Amino acid sequence: xxxxxxxxxxxxxxxxxxxxxxxxxxxxxxxxxxxxxxxxxxxxxxxxxxxxxxxxxxxxxxxxxxxxxxxxxxxxxxxxxxxxxxxxxxxxxxxxxxxxxxxxxxxxxxxxxxxxxxxxxxxxxxxxxxxxxxxxxxxxxxxxxxxxxxxxxxxxxxxxxxxxxxxxxxxxxxxxxxxxxxxxxxxxxxxxxxxxxxxxxxxxxxxxxxxxxxxxxxxxxxxxxxxxxxxxxxxxxxxxxxxxxxxxxxxxxxxxxxxxxxxxxxxxxxxxxxxxxxxxxxxxxxxxxxxxxxxxxxxxxxxxxxxxxxxxxxxxxxxxxxxxxxxxxxxxxxxxxxxxxxxxxxxxxxxxxxxxxxxxxxxxxxxxxxxxxxxx
Amino acid sequence: xxxxxxxxxxxxxxxxxxxxxxxxxxxxxxxxxxxxxxxxxxxxxxxxxxxxxxxxxxxxxxxxxxxxxxxxxxxxxxxxxxxxxxxxxxxxxxxxxxxxxxxxxxxxxxxxxxxxxxxxxxxxxxxxxxxxxxxxxxxxxxxxxxxxxxxxxxxxxxxxxxxxxxxxxxxxxxxxxxxxxxxxxxxxxxxxxxxxxxxxxxxxxxxxxxxxxxxxxxxxxxxxxxxxxxxxxxxxxxxxxxxxxxxxxxxxxxxxxxxxxxxxxxxxxxxxxxxxxxxxxxxxxxxxxxxxxxxxxxxxxxxxxxxxxxxxxxxxxxxxxxxxxxxxxxxxxxxxxxxxxxxxxxxxxxxxxxxxxxxxxxxxxxxxxxxxxxxxxxxxxxxxxxxxxxxxxxxxxxxxxxxxxxxxxxxxxxxxxxxxxxxxxxxxxxxxxxxxxxxxxxxxxxxxxxxxxxxxxxxxxxxxxxxxxxxxxxxxxxxxxxxxxxxxxxxxxxxxxxxxxxxxxxxxxxxxxxxxxxxxxxxxxxxxxxxxxxxxxxxxxxx
Numbered sequence: 001x002x003x004x005x006x007x008x009x010x011x012x013x014x015x016x017x018x019x020x021x022x023x024x025x026x027x028x029x030x031x032x033x034x035x036x037x038x039x040x041x042x043x044x045x046x047x048x049x050x051x052x053x054x055x056x057x058x059x060x061x062x063x064x065x066x067x068x069x070x071x072x073x074x075x076x077x078x079x080x081x082x083x084x085x086x087x088x089x090x091x092x093x094x095x096x097x098x099x100x101x102x103x104x105x106x107x108x109x110x111x112x113x114x115x116x117x118x119x120x121x122x123x124x125x126x127x128x129x130x131x132x133x134x135x136x137x138x139x140x141x142x143x144x145x146x147x148x149x150x151x152x153x154x155x156x157x158x159x160x161x162x163x164x165x166x167x168x169x170x171x172x173x174x175x176x177x178x179x180x181x182x183x184x185x186x187x188x189x190x191x192x193x194x195x196x197x198x199x200x201x202x203x204x205x206x207x208x209x210x211x212x213x214x215x216x217x218x219x220x221x222x223x224x225x226x227x228x229x230x231x232x233x234x235x236x237x238x239x240x241x242x243x244x245x246x247x248x249x250x251x252x253x254x255x256x257x258x259x260x261x262x263x264x265x266x267x268x269x270x271x272x273x274x275x276x277x278x279x280x281x282x283x284x285x286x287x288x289x290x291x292x293x294x295x296x297x298x299x300x301x302x303x304x305x306x307x308x309x310x311x312x313x314x315x316x317x318x319x320x321x322x323x324x325x326x327x328x329x330x331x332x333x334x335x336x337x338x339x340x341x342x343x344x345x346x347x348x349x350x351x352x353x354x355x356x357x358x359x360x361x362x363x364x365x366x367x368x369x370x371x372x373x374x375x376x
Numbered sequence: 377x378x379x380x381x382x383x384x385x386x387x388x389x390x391x392x393x394x395x396x397x398x399x400x401x402x403x404x405x406x407x408x409x410x411x412x413x414x415x416x417x418x419x420x421x422x423x424x425x426x427x428x429x430x431x432x433x434x435x436x437x438x439x440x441x442x443x444x445x446x447x448x449x450x451x452x453x454x455x456x457x458x459x460x461x462x463x464x465x466x467x468x469x470x471x472x473x474x475x476x477x478x479x480x481x482x483x484x485x486x487x488x489x490x491x492x493x494x495x496x497x498x499x500x501x502x503x504x505x506x507x508x509x510x511x512x513x514x515x516x517x518x519x520x521x522x523x524x525x526x527x528x529x530x531x532x533x534x535x536x537x538x539x540x541x542x543x544x545x546x547x548x549x550x551x552x553x554x555x556x557x558x559x560x561x562x563x564x565x566x567x568x569x570x571x572x573x574x575x576x577x578x579x580x581x582x583x584x585x586x587x588x589x590x591x592x593x594x595x596x597x598x599x600x601x602x603x604x605x606x607x608x609x610x611x612x613x614x615x616x617x618x619x620x621x622x623x624x625x626x627x628x629x630x631x632x633x634x635x636x637x638x639x640x641x642x643x644x645x646x647x648x649x650x651x652x653x654x655x656x657x658x659x660x661x662x663x664x665x666x667x668x669x670x671x672x673x674x675x676x677x678x679x680x681x682x683x684x685x686x687x688x689x690x691x692x693x694x695x696x697x698x699x700x701x702x703x704x705x706x707x708x709x710x711x712x713x714x715x716x717x718x719x720x721x722x723x724x725x726x727x728x729x730x731x732x733x734x735x736x737x738x739x740x741x742x743x744x745x746x747x748x749x750x751x752x753x754x755x756x757x758x759x760x761x762x763x764x765x766x767x768x769x770x771x772x773x774x775x776x777x778x779x780x781x782x783x784x785x786x787x788x789x790x791x792x793x794x795x796x797x798x799x800x801x802x803x804x805x806x807x808x809x810x811x812x813x814x815x816x817x818x819x820x821x822x823x824x825x826x827x828x829x830x831x832x833x834x835x836x837x838x839x840x841x842x843x844x845x846x847x848x849x850x851x852x853x854x855x856x857x858x859x860x861x862x863x864x865x866x867x868x869x870x871x872x873x874x875x876x877x878x879x880x881x882x883x884x885x886x887x888x889x890x891x892x893x894x895x896x897x898x899x900x901x902x903x904x905x906x907x908x909x910x911x912x913x914x915x916x917x918x919x
Contacts, residue, residue, distance in 0.1 A: 182750050185733075186750060198752040206748075214470060219454055289488050290485055291491070294491075
């Protein structure tokens with residue numbers, strides 16, 4: 001058995017597996033407002049991130065996403081309370097002073113705040129927050145940059161462009177700070193449109209210079225040398241990939257929204273996938289690039305991606321078989337526990353053990369024995 | 377290996393060619409040094425080797441450039457990727473990926489080499505350049521010398537026969553530069569690679585070169601020959617060669633070792649003479665600025681750890697130390713760009729961090745590492761008027777200053793089109809408009825050729841004689857020997873030495889100028905000092 005197939009062999013899991021896992025959880029979260037599975041999904045993401053994240057800078061982004069999620073819930077509750085029309089439920093929590101809004105817009109500020117309105121806002125906010133945390137988990141477990149390395153050959157140019165943009169953006173910020181500091185030396189306090197104009201000129205010049213320099217470096221290192229196919233085949237691949245991706249998007253929308261016409265769902269998704277796969281295959285044949293140490297896709301990747309899929313599938317099955325367990329009859333009722341869906345989400349916690357442990361940096365090499373002897 | 381046959385290069389929109397009728401042959405396995413003033417066409421010559429000129433830059437190339445049997449006329453730069461490795465001036469700007477290992481593999485991926493070949497070559501290159509321990513590191517976290525070595529490694533993995541480098545050491549401190557040059561020499565000697573490099577700091581590289589190509593600029597003919605032939609009459613020469621001329625040595629020595637072996641008679645001749653002190657002309661003036669026990673930097677990682685320095689009028693203080701030792705931070709603290717977390721900073725009796733920008737520029741001026749940061753107008757003239765307004769001085773002051781520092785620049789020119797040296801003097805003129813008693817310069821010789829550097833030395837001496845206190849952070853030991861009256865060495869955020877130039881630099885292996893190394897234990901610093909002393913000796917008996 002190749003060591004890559006062992007779940008105990010320390011290595012970095014393919015970031016694509018993490019993103020698929022997270023997408024599965026996000027898809028599950030998108031189908032329900034029931035706080036029981038939502039909170040469970042939130043817990044699962046936190047648990048897996050705590051177990052398998054690395055020490056790299058991006059790995060700490062989960063915390064930021066969690067804070068943003070809490071903020072979303074809070075904002076949602078506050079706005080709902082301020083703008084609630086009072087007709088949303090009989091249980092009055094408290095009454096705010098009311099500010100009439102001119103005209104007959106139907107809007108009002110303040111007034112009666114009902115428990116139902118607050119709870120509904122909380123549940124809806126929780127759903128959005130959960131989906132956000134799934135993305136945060138994927139981002140801190142699988143580096144987005146590393147994921148870009150594994151884009152298929154046909155999308156390679158786009159991948160390169162994104163990587164370069166990711167490098168340039170922080171550089172622009174540092175440049176701007178440096179130039180601003182320099183302008184202070186000329187006795188300018190800064191502020192206003194004029195200051196911005198003065199800032200923009202040197203910063204953009206610097207960025208332009210660097211881009212030209214980078215383009216020259218890439219050209220002299222053989223970039224684009226092997227992509228010399230004819231125009232027709234290039235157009236055809238582009239059309240296939242683009243059309244396919246469009247189909248995938250429509251299909252996913254159809255599946256997730258649950259209310260659109262039948263052909264928008266699975267059929268569109270399948271057609272789109274086939275088209276895109278075809279385009280990527282032909283485009284990949286055309287590039288002739290090779291890849292250095294591609295991230296392997298072995299058993300642990302299947303397991304991790306699969307566990308996310310299990311969570312999504314059980315949720316969709318529950319929705320078909322027992323929709324009452326996912327849709328709350330009334331917001332104030334004690335939420336039911338959808339057993340099957342919860343089991344599926346539980347499976348999605350397994351990557352905490354199924355994903356291979358991360359390699360630790362090797363300990364520093366011991367001092368050479370000769371020097372020890374000499375010293376002794 | 378590389379042949380230029382009647383090459384004339386004209387960029388579009390220009391009436392005169394950058395290079396005219398260049399005929400040149402560089403045989404295999406040579407280390408070839410390209411020298412010339414800024415803007416003379418060195419970079420154009422280098423870029424023509426791998427076809428970046430004219431394929432990438434535009435313009436027309438008449439004649440032929442043939443590299444390893446391939447004519448650049450029919451081969452684009454990418455088609456020459458496995459023949460010519462090209463490393464630009466700023467390694468960071470040329471990096472495509474973000475880790476060392478990926479960067480080394482990038483070129484091979486583009487060529488579509490099989491996976492096992494790539495794997496093997498990456499490991500070999502990591503070992504060859506001593507990068508094995510850095511393999512997983514982010515490129516942005518590396519030091520300048522390490523980045524430059526990664527950039528060299530990244531083009532070596534495609535196994536080119538020729539390596540072209542444009543000023544590979546201009547941004548490096550002396551030790552990091554040594555590191556890179558030692559790597560290059562190993563490549564030439566062990567792998568038989570042909571290396572072509574442009575460099576301003578001849579004293580660093582000329583000893584390793586087999587051939588020197590002089591690009592005089594202005595369309596005058598390019599000449600080439602062995603280093604001592606070329607340096608015999610060259611107007612620009614490293615101090616070791618200048619000393620050789622002063623002492624009348626034939627053939628000229630190119631390295632400290634060569635010179636040292638012949639220097640015994642000269643040392644005997646100079647014995648008993650007192651080398652000039654290089655101290656401030658009429659003693660140091662009054663205190664202009666001072667730091668006491670300053671701690672500054674980041675909260676957890678202080679960059680300056682308790683630094684005390686005093687600056688007096690009429691002094692030129694050189695601030696030395698390796699990259700990251702805190703030189704720039706110290707300068708920034710003096711202009712109030714950084715607030716010290718403890719300690720006291722006083723410039724003209726006031727705290728620079730608390731001063732309004734409009735008042736600050738009357739006390740202290742800083743020319744930043746990239747002088748262009750100070751400039752934003754579209755012409756030199758407008759830049760100068762704006763500076764007059766900023767400083768509240770009669771209009772015309774800055775233009776007059778600039779004219780004195782850098783005569784003959786048309787006022788309608790865009791600051792971007794100035795040479796490095798002219799841009800530096802423009803920034804300096806702007807800073808000087810408000811007549812600050814303290815003038816700071818961060819790495820002023822980066823990218824300057826000998827002529828521009830010479831001009832800078834004169835300007836700095838003139839400033840000091842007018843009573844300004846000048847402090848410059850620099851790696852350039854020869855500049856320090858020429859101009860400084862005092863040297864402060866920073867290491868790890870602390871001042872480890874502060875005193876007259878002679879006391880500090882002569883005994884230091886990294887900071888000693890070439891003349892001091894040759895004539896040690898005598899403490900001469902520059903060829904001019906030696907020449908003046910020799911002229912004073914009435915009975916000169918040339919060996």
